[in-house]
Amino acid sequence: MKKADRLTPMAIGGALGAVFLSMILDGASPVVLFKPAPLMLVFGGTFAVAFAGLMKKDIKSVKLIIKQALGPPEPDVDEDIARLVKLAEVARKDGLLALEKAAESVDDPFLARGIQLTVDGIDSEEMYEILESEIAAIKDRHKMGAKLFADMAGFAPTLGIIGTVIGLIHVLGSLSNPNALGPAIGSAFTATLWGVLTANLFWLPLSNKLKRASELEIHNKRMIVTGLLAVQAGSSPRMVQTRLHAYLSATERAGGETKAAA
Numbered sequence: 001m002k003k004a005d006r007l008t009p010m011a012i013g014g015a016l017g018a019v020f021l022s023m024i025l026d027g028a029s030p031v032v033l034f035k036p037a038p039l040m041l042v043f044g045g046t047f048a049v050a051f052a053g054l055m056k057k058d059i060k061s062v063k064l065i066i067k068q069a070l071g072p073p074e075p076d077v078d079e080d081i082a083r084l085v086k087l088a089e090v091a092r093k094d095g096l097l098a099l100e101k102a103a104e105s106v107d108d109p110f111l112a113r114g115i116q117l118t119v120d121g122i123d124s125e126e127m128y129e130i131l132e133s134e135i136a137a138i139k140d141r142h143k144m145g146a147k148l149f150a151d152m153a154g155f156a157p158t159l160g161i162i163g164t165v166i167g168l169i170h171v172l173g174s175l176s177n178p179n180a181l182g183p184a185i186g187s188a189f190t191a192t193l194w195g196v197l198t199a200n201l202f203w204l205p206l207s208n209k210l211k212r213a214s215e216l217e218i219h220n221k222r223m224i225v226t227g228l229l230a231v232q233a234g235s236s237p238r239m240v241q242t243r244l245h246a247y248l249s250a251t252e253r254a255g256g257e258t259k260a261a262a
Helices: 007-025 036-052 056-070 077-094 096-103 109-119 124-172 178-232 237-245 250-261
Strands: none
Touching: 007 056, 007 178, 036 124, 036 178, 056 124, 056 178, 077 096, 077 109, 077 178, 077 237, 096 109, 096 178, 109 124, 109 178, 124 178, 178 237
């Protein structure tokens, strides 16, 4: 695995900076947004109603989901291809049973499991079904995190509107004091702003990031399955590498060729 991808928090920070800068250029102060009542309603309410749609056992996964959304590890495709090519070399030289020792140094549980199935002499079709079932289970688990943030993006604007309605009710009760109407109305609409802002600057981007991270991981695991089946079939290291390069984009292939030339 490569280092965690920290682009998302930086991009969200940039978007927030753009919002605050636009307020300053318009002659307003971002400080007016930080009112306890709307912040508590929008953030607290959004998390509460999102958790209401989860099972109790799912709550334990929320911390990991947030961590994954802010900086998911990016699969190191080049490293996985190199590993599979090396496995093909070992299998051709010493036989499939020699792969068991190679599995001990593999830190990817999915790849290690695939190697063990290969060593155990599992039929190729059965091995494919087992690994594809595991991929399907991983994909289903990933959907929960993306759906959680997508749901939050739907709840946040509604809670913001609720906060505005609550504020306007307070305004209507203070009509006898005209001087206080302007600030009170402005404060009421702060909740709507936070609801729309968090939905589009926080929750939707995080949901999309988890979906993209899941796509990359599933794609990488399918590449590993292809490589393991090729190793099991006795393909040469060069043929294994050729098959796996089909999973790379044109940019990734060009980058690999540049490294090889260097």
